[in-house]
Structures are given as C-alpha cells and as structure tokens.
Amino acid sequence: MVSTKANDCHTIGRFYGVNGKKLGRQYRDYLSEFKDWKAKKHAKEWLVFPENMGKYLSIDETALSKGELYTIITNKKAKGKKGAIVAIMAGTKVEPIIEQLLKIPKSKRDKVKEITLDMANSMKFIAKKCFPKAIQVTDRFHVQKLALEALQDIRIKHRWEAIDMENDQIKQAKTIEKEFISETFNNGDSRKQLLARSRYLLYKAPNNWTQNQYLRAKILFEQYPDIKKAYNLVQGLRNIFNTATSIQTAYTKLAHWYKDVEATGFRAFNTIANTITLNYRSILNYFINRSTNASAEAFNAKIKAFRAQFRGVKNIEFFLFRLTTIFA
Known part of the structure; x- marks a missing residue:
C-alpha cells in the first residue's frame, strides 16, 4: 500500500x-511494488482503468512535470478518493487519447450520462467520440473566468495609463526642481494605487465587499465608468448561472445579456459573447443538473499538492505509480 x-x-x-x-x-x-508494475512500460503515455468508469465524468488537463500536460478523466462519484481516476493520457492530442479510450468496452462507455469539460474543441471531440451517449456540460466557471479576465484587462489598461501619467508628472516636477506629491482620493489611494488595489474587489459580488472595498469601488466606478459597465456585465453573467432554473430561462437571459454586451461596444466582451454563442448547447446543459468541473479542478489541486510533497517529479513512471495506487 x-x-x-x-x-x-x-x-x-x-x-x-x-x-x-x-x-x-x-x-x-x-x-x-513498482518494479513489478505491469503498466510501467506505457505509463508515461497512457493509463486506463475501465473498472472506475461511472455515469458522471470530468475531463481536464494538468501539468505533471516541467509544464508537460496530461489529460485526466475522473469519476465524480469517487469524490477524489480511491477509484477516481478513469484515465491519464500524455498530452492533449486527440487521436492517441481516443485510441486508448476506445479500448474500453463500448458497453461501459455507453453508460456515461454526463461529462463536464472546458470549452476546448479537443476535449469536446474526445467526449463525443468516446462517450457518444453522454451530455456534454461546459463548466460555468470557465465561462465566468473569461468575463473576469476581460474586466481585469480593462482595469490593467487604465493602470498602465495611470503609471505613465504619474511618471510624466514626476519628470515635470524634477525639471522645475519641485517635490512631487501624488494626489489622493478621500480613501487615501492615489490613482495608481486605486487601480492596483481594486483587483480583488472586482472578483467579488457587492454584498461580499468590506467597508473599505465598498468605498474604493465607489471611487473607482466614478472615475472609470467603463470599468463599472464591465463589472455589471460580469455580475449579470454570474447571476444568470445562479438564478436561472431551466434551460429555457437561461437561454432568454443570455440573449438579453448578449444585447447588453453589444450596447457597451467592449471588444473583449463581444468575443466572450460570440464564444458563448458557439458553445451555447453545452453551456445550457449546465442547467439540467447544475454540474461543474469543480471535482476535476479539485483533483488537479490534489495532484499539485502530491507533487509538491515529493519535491517535484523526477521519475514520471514512479510518480504515476504512486498516484494511481492511491486514486485509481
């Protein structure tokens, strides 16, 4: 053991x-028992455990060593414990992954009812080819993450502008041999600090802000109305996932959200809206069972902790042996 x-x-x-x-x-x-491990010869390329197949699966990618990606399929029912790993495949290339998964008896693969994944086309193709009877569910947090990244991009753009403006003011002060004193808002933040310190509050809903964050957000939104608009779009998308009770309701709300995006003219959010349109079927499937890829993300975190405990991965085969002995 x-x-x-x-x-x-x-x-x-x-x-x-x-x-x-x-x-x-x-x-x-x-x-x-590593020396006599039968799977050692092909462990670096693929490991498949058909006996761990379940009705509800997750598929995701993680880095095991030096940034090398592995595709991992897990059984949600195992809850990250023994029997969780269904397959570990080297890389994210579609053909070799499908080749190994198709070796699992079709009767087992056909029992899969649902598989959660991100918006990568490779993952969708693997799921479609190997688990044809399973409903594909795009992880809601991947969708929300795109919106949050677009919001942060707007904040970061303004922050660089604020840094440039402050640098110019410092240079001007030096030319006239005057001490530079940065102007501050009533919460004590300079413009540059306001934009830097607003990073984390933009990830939160307003009801989760502290008093200081509430004051900072008020100043930020007064100074930068575009950040406020982008923040409202992010909150609007989050609310759809939190409150919609059916596919029909979610579809209608997403259509209204799409119009709001178009009205702002934000290029990044238009890209997100188009991405949602292209993946709307699997995104809307979330509202059937409200399934996410959180179990896969949690399992990835376990792998990282496991890797850190053993000070990295020097021998990939041995690392996979230990990993699968515990979790497969």
Missing part, C-alpha cells in the same frame, strides 16, 4: 538518521 505520508523518505530519513535519497531508492526498487 502506498501512503502519501509514509513515502516522504526525506522526512523519515531525517527522523531515523538515514540518508533520505537512499531510502527513497530502496522504497522505489524493493519495498514498493
């Missing part, structure tokens, strides 16, 4: 006065 605690050989080595690296090698080569 592989235990995440017991496998920190460096810690155990320090405790017992033994060389941690040597203990790690001994564990890998003799104490664990």
Whole structure:
C-alpha cells in the first residue's frame, strides 16, 4: 500500500538518521511494488482503468512535470478518493487519447450520462467520440473566468495609463526642481494605487465587499465608468448561472445579456459573447443538473499538492505509480 505520508523518505530519513535519497531508492526498487508494475512500460503515455468508469465524468488537463500536460478523466462519484481516476493520457492530442479510450468496452462507455469539460474543441471531440451517449456540460466557471479576465484587462489598461501619467508628472516636477506629491482620493489611494488595489474587489459580488472595498469601488466606478459597465456585465453573467432554473430561462437571459454586451461596444466582451454563442448547447446543459468541473479542478489541486510533497517529479513512471495506487 502506498501512503502519501509514509513515502516522504526525506522526512523519515531525517527522523531515523538515514540518508533520505537512499531510502527513497530502496522504497522505489524493493519495498514498493513498482518494479513489478505491469503498466510501467506505457505509463508515461497512457493509463486506463475501465473498472472506475461511472455515469458522471470530468475531463481536464494538468501539468505533471516541467509544464508537460496530461489529460485526466475522473469519476465524480469517487469524490477524489480511491477509484477516481478513469484515465491519464500524455498530452492533449486527440487521436492517441481516443485510441486508448476506445479500448474500453463500448458497453461501459455507453453508460456515461454526463461529462463536464472546458470549452476546448479537443476535449469536446474526445467526449463525443468516446462517450457518444453522454451530455456534454461546459463548466460555468470557465465561462465566468473569461468575463473576469476581460474586466481585469480593462482595469490593467487604465493602470498602465495611470503609471505613465504619474511618471510624466514626476519628470515635470524634477525639471522645475519641485517635490512631487501624488494626489489622493478621500480613501487615501492615489490613482495608481486605486487601480492596483481594486483587483480583488472586482472578483467579488457587492454584498461580499468590506467597508473599505465598498468605498474604493465607489471611487473607482466614478472615475472609470467603463470599468463599472464591465463589472455589471460580469455580475449579470454570474447571476444568470445562479438564478436561472431551466434551460429555457437561461437561454432568454443570455440573449438579453448578449444585447447588453453589444450596447457597451467592449471588444473583449463581444468575443466572450460570440464564444458563448458557439458553445451555447453545452453551456445550457449546465442547467439540467447544475454540474461543474469543480471535482476535476479539485483533483488537479490534489495532484499539485502530491507533487509538491515529493519535491517535484523526477521519475514520471514512479510518480504515476504512486498516484494511481492511491486514486485509481
């Protein structure tokens, strides 16, 4: 049995006065079952566990070592514990992933009712080809993330302008040998600070603001009406996901939101609106069971924590052995 605690050989080595690296090698080569692991030959390319197939799956990508991406399919019912991993595939290239998944008996693949994913066309094609009877659900948080990034881009653009303006004022003050004193708003922020410190409040709904954030937002929106418009668009999109009770209701609300986007003329938000239009079927499928890809994101976080505990991934095969022993 592989235990995440017991496998920190460096810690155990320090405790017992033994060389941690040597203990790690001994564990890998003799104490664990890694040497006789049948999947070792192809582990770096693919690992599939048909017995972990469930009705509700998630598909996502994560980096295991040096930014190298792996596509991971997980069973939501396992809740990130034993039996969670259905497949781990090297890279995100469609053909080799489909090739391995199609080796799973069709009777098992046809039992999948729903699969949550992001808006990557590669993920959608994999889901369609390998799980043809499953409803595809685009993760709502990927959609909202795009809107938040567009909002932050507007804030960042104004921040650079504020930095340039302050630099010019400092230069002018120096030419006339006068000390530069930055003008501040009634909350104590300079214009540059206002735009920098507003970053986190723009991620929140107004009812979650602190008193200081409420005052800062009031000043920000008075100074930059375009940021206020963009913020309202983000909140409008969030409210659709939070309040719509059916596909029909959500469809109508998204149509109204699309008109609001067009009225602002924001290029980035028009791009988001067009992206939603192209993916509207899988986005609206969220309102059937209100499913998200949160389980996949949580599992990715576990992998990162697991990777950090063992000080990175030096031996990918051994890392995958430990990972799948615990979670597959």
